[in-house]
Amino acid sequence: MAALREPGNIEGVGLGLRSAHSAELLAGVGDVPWLEVLADNYAHGDGLPLRNLESIRERYPVVFHGVGMSLGSAEPLDKSYLDAVLDLARRIEPAWLSEHLAWTSSGGRHHHELLPLPFLDETVQVLAEHVQQVQDRLGGRMLVENSATYMAFHDSQMSELEFLGRVLETADCLLLLDVNNVYVNARNHGFDAREFLRGLPADRVAQMHLAGHDDHGDYLIDAHGSPVAEPVWALFAEAVRLFPEVPVCVEWDRDVPSLEVLVGEMNRASGVVTEVTEVALAGQEGLSHAP
Template sequence: MTAARTHALPYLGYGLGLRVEHYEALLEQPAQVEWLEVVSENYMVDGGLPLVWLDRFRERYPLVMHGVSMSIGSTDPLDEDYLTRLAALAQRVEPAWVSDHLCWTGVQGINLHDLMPLPYTEEALDHVVGRVKQVQDRLKRRILLENVSSYVSFAQSQLTEWEFLAEVAERADCLLLLDVNNVHVSAMNHGFSSLDYLRGIPVSRVQQFHLAGYEQGERLIVDTHDAPVSNAVWDLYLEAVRRFGRVSTMIERDDHFPPLAELLAELEHARALAEPLLRDAA
């Protein structure tokens, strides 16, 4: 393993994404999950049942907030109303950290409801870094940015995806949510090395891992988050643990929800893979 992380955010252990389908079960057996990730937009409301449930989980679990529509890479101005509501939710939840995606989700006021990749150019790099600094100043905290899966690339790109991600983190002084599944998906779709990707990411910037499943298409693999973690992603997770060490890890499922017991088994598998490596490295 390489140099230790130097930032001060806590290590949380092994967690799950909070989904409505598992509300009751998670409240009945909290000891089996160490923390939860909540989708920020689901709770950016003025009141009602979503916040009632959120307060109940906040009493039982450490929480982190994960957004899907900050659109940090868009050329539209940052959405001030969105940031106000995000800051208010963070004040209510007091999350261990707040994250979103390194992408754009719309332009000219139109939300595409998808996570669109960026051209990896110096111009885009300067643009994103400036916006990340604005958001961090507004939230009064460092944020985490997640690498997205992608199916197209830009001829104008001057940097690899991992070089771009690393430069954003260093220049904006933010942290990273490394989605191991997304690294694999993009590597297969674009023909680059997933190990080169891991080696290009600074150890000191990685605060969280995502693990998820995908669908194999005829020409591409699609990041569906609706299936168990694949063997290829488990193998890449082992390499990520070897490089980055003890990083808070969670299973992410967004559709075709199995009984909670199946997700807990996946989470236990992640723990069983990582902990021997971490003990040997200690």
């Protein structure tokens, strides 16, 4: 297929496309600049949903996001799944494709969960090989997303931060930074979320995600069924400071509210971006006028 466009054609804060909002979005409600499409919802189908997606694509720039590629499986990639996603990409022409650093299938069975990976040299190699296979067929670099996890492996040889950096470098891919997942993992595994952000390779960060989580006291669940939590907004401001001009997508997958609610979250995220950018510019002007 023709090479995907590199990040840069998608700007500002967009939304994850949900079918309940398609009619309003086609009518231009909410002034949404771009949409993230869950490719799994359309890759194996046809008919009205796909025609609606084609209509959406005529009006909005889109990117693809996936949950079923199982990049971390020790087994070969599912060729039929990959073929379906790439066929859809040829038809819709997204700006780029992203997928989670996780495994979701084994022995030909799909588990419908983003399952955690041990942070091992061997895992880095498996992920890199799979990512490179996808990129060879895409004709461009894909984005991989840091996943939320609820357990850790005793055999892990490195931190999540080092693991993520190794994967990005070895596979020569880009990062979809899920800010909520950083916060969730920091709480669940006891590390400093801001230090994690500061340790990321800035030149690899190509998109961000914002979403809500469920707080169970001793642990957090990346549930995508509520507004973005206040501590995550604060962490997002730090991410914007570190990675300016990176496009952001607001996700909401469970108990999906009205488009008005999602646009409210989108507008708040845009406000954070504007505020952080203005502060940074003011600081630069102050330095330029210093004696």
